[in-house]
Amino acid sequence: MSTQASGTYQVTGWEEEPYDARDDVIKLTRARITNSFSGDIEGEGSADCLMAYPSETYASFVGLQRVVGSVGGRSGSFILQTSGVFENGVAKADWFVVPDSGTGDLKGLSGKGGYVSTDQTTCDVKLEYDLG
Secondary structure, eight states, rough: OOOOOOOOEEEEEEEEEEEEEOOOSOOEEEEEEEEEEEEEHHHHHEEEEEEEEEEETTEEEEEEEEEEEEETTTTEEEEEEEEEEEETEEEEEEEOOTTTOGGGGTEEEEEEEEESSSSEEEEEEEEEEEEE
């Protein structure tokens, strides 16, 4: 039976650089992002994301994030694979736990969820999970 986790994460670091910057095509960037999770998920996240900016108000992104901390009171780490968009100032993403990525008490963790930004540095997060 799945458990629903919710909480927030606060962006604590953001380093973004173009990796294909041409004047006549869509801008492509790579970002290294750090986060601090609170709520049912507690801990620190470290993500690398690839982003495409077809306009000034829209971006599409994919990424991988390692979370080190606890879920539902059980400690360890796991990887989230993320896919989302940034549109008109709001980031929305879906994510899932990469299979077999859980360590420690989170070994066997599976799940999916996502987040929505509430401002430029804070996101409301959800994760529906099972601990095999």
